[in-house]
Structures are given as C-alpha cells and as structure tokens.
Amino acid sequence: MDNDLYSNDEKNRYVKSFLEKNLLKYGNIHYVYSVMNKSRMNSMSILSNFPDKLVDDYLDGGKQNIDPVILSALNRVTSFYWDENLKISSRWEIRSIFSPVKPYNITSGYAFVLHDHQNNLGILSLYIDNLLKKETLDLILNHKDDLQCLLLSTHEMLLDVYHNHKITKIVFTPRENEILYWCTTGKTHKEIAELLHISLGTVKFHTANIVRKMGVRNIRHAVSLATELKIVSPPAGKKIC
The missing domain is CATH 3.30.450.80 (Transcription factor LuxR-like, autoinducer-binding domain)
Structure with a gap:
C-alpha cells in the first residue's frame, strides 16, 4: 500500500x-x-x-x-x-x-x-x-x-x-500575535480595532499578514490552526482563562 x-x-x-x-x-x-x-x-x-x-x-x-x-x-x-x-x-x-x-x-x-x-x-x-x-x-x-x-x-x-510545511516555525510580530489572540477569542475586526485603539484598516493589514505567514486562505482557518497547534500566546499582562 x-x-x-x-x-x-x-x-x-x-x-x-x-x-x-x-x-x-x-x-x-x-x-x-x-x-x-x-x-x-x-x-x-x-x-x-x-x-x-x-x-x-x-x-x-x-x-x-x-x-x-x-x-x-x-x-x-x-x-x-x-x-x-x-x-x-x-x-x-x-x-x-x-x-x-x-x-x-x-x-x-x-x-x-x-x-x-x-x-x-x-x-x-x-x-x-x-x-x-x-x-x-x-x-x-x-x-x-x-x-x-x-x-x-x-x-x-x-x-x-x-x-505549508513550516507551520510550527512561524514568527509573528507582537502586534500580529496580539491581533491573532483576540481573533481566537471570537472578537470581530471592528471590536479588535476599538480594543487596541487602532484603525480597522490596520487590523485587516495584520490579519492579511497572519494568513500569508500561515499559508492558509482566510483568518478563520488561521485561528483554527493556531489554536490547534498552540502557536498563539496572550498579550503581555493578559492571562488565558
């Protein structure tokens, strides 16, 4: 076989x-x-x-x-x-x-x-x-x-x-990690923008980079994969419940 x-x-x-x-x-x-x-x-x-x-x-x-x-x-x-x-x-x-x-x-x-x-x-x-x-x-x-x-x-x-053969070796910038973390909690792009006091366009820019780095097709797949492989960490001072 x-x-x-x-x-x-x-x-x-x-x-x-x-x-x-x-x-x-x-x-x-x-x-x-x-x-x-x-x-x-x-x-x-x-x-x-x-x-x-x-x-x-x-x-x-x-x-x-x-x-x-x-x-x-x-x-x-x-x-x-x-x-x-x-x-x-x-x-x-x-x-x-x-x-x-x-x-x-x-x-x-x-x-x-x-x-x-x-x-x-x-x-x-x-x-x-x-x-x-x-x-x-x-x-x-x-x-x-x-x-x-x-x-x-x-x-x-x-x-x-x-x-994507190097999925576990991805290096996110602090901002990318922060945005990806909030995506994993279910927050929308608009909610993340308000939470981090940045523009909606900036959030979309970083999520596009996350998707590109992970070799997936959209942020939904990126969130699922990051959660499964445990490659996202909470922002400084934030604990995962």
Missing part, C-alpha cells in the same frame, strides 16, 4: 478536530473522510471516528479498489445514498465490504463527493444506524448543502496545512 498521501499525524489531527467539531450538531454519527489519488488508487488517506484497526485493515487490504461507494463516487459529482446492495458497474454486489461496520448496526450511509485540482477524490461518508435510519437520513437530507460545504471546507483545510 502507498502510504505517502497526507500521512502527517499532527496535521491530520488538526483536520480531524475541525471536522468533528462541525459534525457535533448531527449527533453521535460515524463518519469517514477519505482522500484518494485517482491515478494511484492505493494512495489513500482516511480520517474517521471508527477504530484505527478497522481503518488500517481496510487500507492494508486495498479495499478501496473494490468498494462500491468509492467506485460509485469516482463517476459522480453529486452526493448519494448507499447501502449494502450497492453494485459495481450495475452488476456486481460485494456485500462483504460492509461487514466490518455491521457490528455498529450499520448497513447504509450517505456520501458527499468532490474532485480536486490535484486529481484527488474526496469523500465524506456518513454512516446511518439502522435503529435511527429515518431520523438520521432526514437530518442529512435537510442539511445536504451544509454537509457538502463542510466537505469542501475540510478538504480545503487539508490542502492548506499540507501546503
């Missing part, structure tokens, strides 16, 4: 933390976020709240090559419902691929799909407990747009953190 695709544990923990925080509103749901290179299908990374052994067995066995959900997603751009009767090429059923999750009372789920500019297939698959099938499926269908956006945001974040 090719294990080189997005295999940094620290960066994956950050992305996984972001994803799980945003899935909390959907209850105690099992998920798999997978990224696979479409030219090298053995090159795959998985983030999930299933046990590590289940994920490792799947990857070690190269199951993505016969997984009907993966193979269906390769030819789709829209989300879709799946169950153990899903077929490969409309003919072949491989129900054994779903056997490892049956102890969790799962035989179906819903998959969200994206294809990125690096020739990767990204999938966010949400697994449906048979005892809560109607409620869970209704919840997913009522939030399809939000969940598709969550996949896009998560995947964008994954690409961002892997693009």
